[in-house]
Amino acid sequence: MTGREVIAPAADAVAEALAAGRAVRDAEQGPAPEDAPYGLLGGALGHSWSPRIHRELGSFPYALHALPDPADAADLVRSGDWRGLNVTIPHKRLAAEAADVRTPFVEAHGAANTLVRLDDGRVLADNTDPWGFAFLLDGFLRRHMGADASWLRGRKAVVLGTGGASEAVGSVLSEAGAEVARISRSGGPGHGYGTLVEDHGDAALLVNTTPVGMYPACPASPLPAGILGAMEGLRGVLDIVYNPLRTGLVLDARDAGIPAEGGLVMLVAQALRSSELWQGVGLDHDLVGRIAGELERGSMNVFFIGMPGCGKTGAARRLARMVQRPFVDLDDAFEMEYGETPAACIARDGEAAFRDRETAVLAAHGADTGLVVACGGGVVCRPENRRLMEQNGTVVMLDRPLDQLSRNDRPLTAARGVEALAAERMPLYREWADLEVRCTGSAEGDAVLVRSLLGL
Template identity: 35%
Template structure:
């Protein structure tokens, strides 16, 4: 290879390096903003040394000499950049929006606020002892507050809106020229959620599960809406889970507790069927998209409302306060659809050999999503194929393993999941599938199904019986029915067009 070609390769590498450096400095800017708000020192020598040691271990001996001086220079430039931004007032409080809470790793709020308000929005997880210093420094223009600080922050706020005072809970703080104002936008968010679901609260007997900050907000709205009665269930109060079913006249049930929230999906401590007059069930949890309580209510034909609508709409009302201007209400529905589509798993169900693995892999590649084949995962985990598991451990043990695996992956979001043929037959598995799932039933002609290595469909008679028993189950949980073509591209095209129609993906993918 000639010198010119070698230099050309170096030029290409230098172009890549400068792009990576730009990305690093963009993140450095965000870290600087975070440190400014939290009053954290710009330089962390201990972390820098750890980085240098880690990187030295990743290069050949002959290159180790360069790692420390190279990264010392990068760290120096990063520090100087952050200090310069601070000195030039590029980190003014006007830039700072975010969320205060205890545990925030799974929060969707930064993404939601970016769509609605167009500003950067950071997460500020903190312990209670950090609150006073954080709020007294006032290095922000707007903050949302979540569990467990909605009541605690009130003591550090200068002026609290009459609504937030009545509720006894603040979820939005606005810094106006150094003075902190507290509001509650959960109220408007919950009101939006009920109206969208066409759930009436006036003159209804309402049962509220939980007595925390969210419960207080909802009780205030129920009073304003003139609910006939409001019964609050708490773990240790006069009305608790021991006498829960004494309230036979309950018409609306509202869950404000974290029961059933990720990662404890499919937990439920209320049996809806015990309330014969129940018309509507509301759950403010948004992850999963549908809790077990909501799934049970839907199965019984009740009206339901789920937490994603409240999450997005309360963020909308907070954004209006942050920016001090009107924002079209239509952005709430658009944002909700976008978040939901990205959270949904695309789950493939159907008979063994119907093409779930082939279609799933193709979809995952097309849509750039994570893919898991439940049967293959089990085979890798158990170090034997499905037929061997059936033969050595029995079908019952296989179903137990299958249930654990489907619940592991179905509680996550954004996956494409190929299920086993019998996975949806069991109610808990169906619950797991649909809680975050857009379900596609792949229906292939029986004579085209592969039967080799399929323990329950060895011959055509067995296959026909199996299909007859499972068909209605597949249809009942599916959002879309897909007759499988022998040409994979035709099947894929049919699925993609359906996903576009149902607003799960945009037109660019189809």
Template identity: 40%
Template sequence: MPLSTTKQPCSCSASWMRAPRCSPIWAATARFEVRSMQYGLIGEKLGHSYSAILHALLADYAYELCPMPPEAVDGFMREAAFQGINVTIPYKKVVVPYLQEVGETARRIGSVNTVVKRPDGTLFGDNTDAYGFARMAESIGVDFRGQKVLVLGSGGTSLTACDVVRQAGGTPVVVSRSGNVTYADLPAHTDATYLINTTPVGMYPGVHAAPVDLSTLPNLKGVLDVIYNPLRTQLLEQAAQLGIPCTGGLRMLVYQAVRACELFTGQPVAPERAQAAEAALRAKSMNLVLIGMPGCGKTTIGQELAALTGREAVDTDQLIADEAGMSIPEIFEKEGEAGFRAREKEIIHREALVGGRILITGGGAIKDAQNRAVLRMNGYVAQLTRPLEQLATGGRPLSAGGLEAVEKLYRERAPLYAACADAVFSNETTPAQCAEAIREGFDEALRA
């Protein structure tokens, strides 16, 4: 899915490219100090940006986050005391009039996310989001040629997705709440073969929402969601359950930065370095989640994994007991299983979306469908198994009653464990051997 890199002289005939006049109000009231930097990111709010981390992984230059108010952009761009910058919301169109040259991709899309100062002092801008999106689509074998593609949302990322689809020979159909095609019109578009979500529906913290029900679109052969927090949105989870190839937005995030880095330095980023950067970012976001029957060894294996990986181990049962000021059997005695499950759900939903840790869950955590969903959103879920007769039962209220009770519990939960797990590991070797096998599976998932 090649993208054009043709560069065109900047023409100010288009209204979105006309330079604004320097505001006298800015000179009198601005508190933002224009300062020099080598490379960095400008935007209004950058608190959750991964850009500094990404560029440190991809290259060896200094890269700064530079949040600024709207009234500061004019002075910053006129001073141009930088070698190169990335640009994010809400300035992707605002910076264009200050550029002497605009790349063809940015010209088509109508916005810029990368600006480079050339040796002669002129500024060149382009849009690398399109390259990142194309790499994201390529990762699941998407071929837009001759295909009808539903693009949910009408903002800047929608424009990028539509451009990539058109350049590849596809036909994008933009779906929005108030555009020419609305969500109510989707029954007329069941022949669509790809769906792209560019809306924030499903993004943290509103993770239990999805923009559409994929079961109403029977001809889909690919689903792309530009959201990368969580890694697996509810939309992607449904796609996976329906057997539809799907991918989230982390790869787009990484490869737009790869292309920006190449524009900054004039040198290609080695594929191995780009892949390592993506794996590192995925590792930062992804938990290693342990599920399985009570007494199968999750706590022991979790501690082994913490020592092996350097990650913090978080035991949800221990958190429940600590916050309740009671042991698990005491909670069951005073509040019943329903009271315990309510506490468990609150803690799982709080802890599962933090990322970068070992999450040790209770044996019954998977009984709740929302628990299963949230554990998978930012998690590699490893199910531990052990012969039922070897399961420890002390201090476990629902395992009391001997082997017969344990077998009954397993029959009830086995399908739920299977639905939640990414992989299954037998805990019949030593804890160290079991932990090593899980770590290897986790590392492979990070590189996927």
């Protein structure tokens, strides 16, 4: 189906622009590690947002040191020519031990995420995760409860997970005066997931500190669906996972009408605190919201939905080109994956078989970030497709009068009639959409409009 439409402007220019974009991204990953004053030390780092964040905060160049071998990591900590390091899995403990001086939190918990080179050359180990979580918590309580951290005094907070991050989170909650219950999947009576509702149904806040729900196994939740809604005292949910932007837990909470936020603000806030320590100055704390907002805008996918033939493919392709993002047409992706068009699949195996495969194709792209995606018109026929989009995406409905819809090669429109399809689907498109756009008359016009409405 690729190439069904003729698109005029310069494909070469687009390719060049995309290549330039990649070059910028590469530069953001920093210079050769040994030359950078700042950086991140970990085992396998993959794609990290830290170089981008610290660049905005003024701690730049910032390099990635992926050193799986503890001996190499210790060597960098002891003898590297750096001013500041962040530390992540699996070296937080090693960093705490190898430092010359430790803050009380690091002394108590034995894990550091920030190393600071002091003026006299010694290494200070600190942990800015509690600061980052306190920042997230404070904003959350202000936004949703109209209160500060004192709201937690005398209330119960449940923390999922018992690892290092749970200690940072637990310490902040305890300090605010909450009664903290830390539970884990393998915890015994009162400390497990199985009896969560009975044991802790009165908790006002629930925080996930486990990696369950993290990319690429997403959207997933550490808790079975329905549990949150059964916890009668629950007023808020936080998940420190930030990729996807909305985890399964966050989506479940919102479905149950409970305010919920992910961990992106914590990620940026802990980085800001590290940058303050390295630079020895106070930074503007409004930077946290600004940087988190930019990261969120850049990584959100844009999904086009709407009636078959309304112009999703054309508008999405043009928008992708305008904002230099990868474009995915799910019908094309389907064809590449299964070797036949959706129309051929529906004709041979029927609609149900097509829908199963369509959901699998959507799942693969929904976990990705920064895409512009044209869905097939029937994407709303499967309820589970909604969160595959929502986890990382903004959903845009294109609305075009039924008598103007294209009918070429649209088997379901032909079989059932456009009115019947519309009666079934229009309410769903409207319900799923974050934004409804009335078609302007050209795919180009639609793309320009969506771009400006989404601020891309």
